[in-house]
Amino acid sequence: MTILSFNTKVHFGHGERSQLVNELRLNGISRPLFVTDKGVRSAGVFDMATESLGEIAGDAIYDTTPPNPTEEAVEECAATYHAHRCDGIVGIGGGAALDLAKATAVLCGQDAPLWEYCNRHPQPRPIHQPPPLLLIPTTAGTGTEVGRSAVIIFRNGIKAGIGCPSIVRAAICDPELTRTLPPYMTAASGMDALSHCVETFCSPVINPPVDAIAIDGMKRIFGNIERSTHDGADLDGRWNMMMGALEGGICFQKGLGAVHSVSHALGALGHHHGTLNAIMLPHVLRLNAPYISDKMTIMSTALRFPADADLPLSFARLNQRLGLPEGLKDLGIETAIFPEVAKAALADNAHRTNPFALTEQDYIKLLHEAW
Numbered sequence: 003m004t005i006l007s008f009n010t011k012v013h014f015g016h017g018e019r020s021q022l023v024n025e026l027r028l029n030g031i032s033r034p035l036f037v038t039d040k041g042v043r044s045a046g047v048f049d050m051a052t053e054s055l056g057e058i059a060g061d062a063i064y065d066t067t068p069p070n071p072t073e074e075a076v077e078e079c080a081a082t083y084h085a086h087r088c089d090g091i092v093g094i095g096g097g098a099a100l101d102l103a104k105a106t107a108v109l110c111g112q113d114a115p116l117w118e119y120c121n122r123h124p125q126p127r128p129i130h131q132p133p134p135l136l137l138i139p140t141t142a143g144t145g146t147e148v149g150r151s152a153v154i155i156f157r158n159g160i161k162a163g164i165g166c167p168s169i170v171r172a173a174i175c176d177p178e179l180t181r182t183l184p185p186y187m188t189a190a191s192g193m194d195a196l197s198h199c200v201e202t203f204c205s206p207v208i209n210p211p212v213d214a215i216a217i218d219g220m221k222r223i224f225g226n227i228e229r230s231t232h233d234g235a236d237l238d239g240r241w242n243m244m245m246g247a248l249e250g251g252i253c254f255q256k257g258l259g260a261v262h263s264v265s266h267a268l269g270a271l272g273h274h275h276g277t278l279n280a281i282m283l284p285h286v287l288r289l290n291a292p293y294i295s296d297k298m299t300i301m302s303t304a305l306r307f308p309a310d311a312d313l314p315l316s317f318a319r320l321n322q323r324l325g326l327p328e329g330l331k332d333l334g335i336e337t338a339i340f341p342e343v344a345k346a347a348l349a350d351n352a353h354r355t356n357p358f359a360l361t362e363q364d365y366i367k368l369l370h371e372a373w
């Protein structure tokens with residue numbers, strides 16, 4: 003353990019969206035650019051999130067966030083920022099909108115090709131004076147509001163992160179904003195959050211405080227994902243899901259694993275991140291189990307299973323109960339691409355913190371098992 007840091011100021015609780023007006027003032031933002039998507043706007047969630055602003059809200063809104071944010075979208079969003087002479091950014095939405103908002107803040111501080119900021123670049127450029135950024139999640143999933151990076155699909159086809167651990171001035175997590183999230187998205191984004199807690203707990207990096215947070219997040223998500231999926235208005239379930247997702251985001255600093263190295267590789271082709279993670283989690287955990295037997299016992303006990311429970315099977319059954327797809331074939335993925343996917347997964351940063359180092363052949367076998 004070399005660095006221990008919990009960076010982001012977080013307002014958390016039912017109704018905390020009212021803090022937006024105060025945070026704009028505190029951060030000297032008078033002309034915010036709102037980064038969101040059309041679904042969040044049409045569901046009325048954008049209006050709900052900004053209701054404390056009244057007339058201040060303004061009309062600088064970028065709402066064409068793609069389901070997986072791209073380098074082109076970041077450039078378009080930055081152009082909107084400059085065209086409206088904005089002085090700060092507010093991201094409101096799921097992981098895609100929030101990552102787009104983060105990457106836009108990176109690009110607005112100093113104009114350079116976005117790839118030069120990517121953590122896969124040989125010498126990532128330092129981030130220079132980004133505008134103040136506030137984030138308001140409307141899903142309980144990515145935890146990117148407190149995460150260390152923004153994940154973008156770059157022009158070269160690589161889906162990877164831009165390291166920006168200190169870019170967010172404040173996050174406002176209001177579980178009431180997730181009340182209208184449809185069941186499928188509640189389940190799939192919730193499984194993304196669960197995979198963050200599981201993968202970071204299993205990562206070999208030593209960071210006991212983060213391990214404790216990961217276990218707490220796991221318990222909250224596992225205990226509340228079904229009730230939140232089947233009854234969106236269950237605000238206690240929604241509170242726990244949002245807290246679990248936040249905890250998963252805090253845990254990123256310990257590194258992820260093969261669930262995410264594969265889902266980044268397949269996500270670059272446009273597939274939904276949370277859905278991919280839900281499918282991969284049981285298979286990766288079964289592969290990793292011999293290397294992390296102590297941790298498997300700790301997780302089983304925390305989730306109130308017998309110490310020798312078949313945890314991968316329990317996660318697979320949870321997917322079934324949530325109505326999530328069982329295999330990669332259900333997403334229309336062809337096995338012919340597996341060798342290329344395996345190569346991309348090997349190059350992904352999350353690969354490095356899996357409990358053991360998978361080979362290209364391991365990845366291909368894993369993909370066939372998850373198919």
Ligand SMILES: [Fe+2]
Nearest residue numbers: 144194198275
């Ligand atoms: Fe994720």
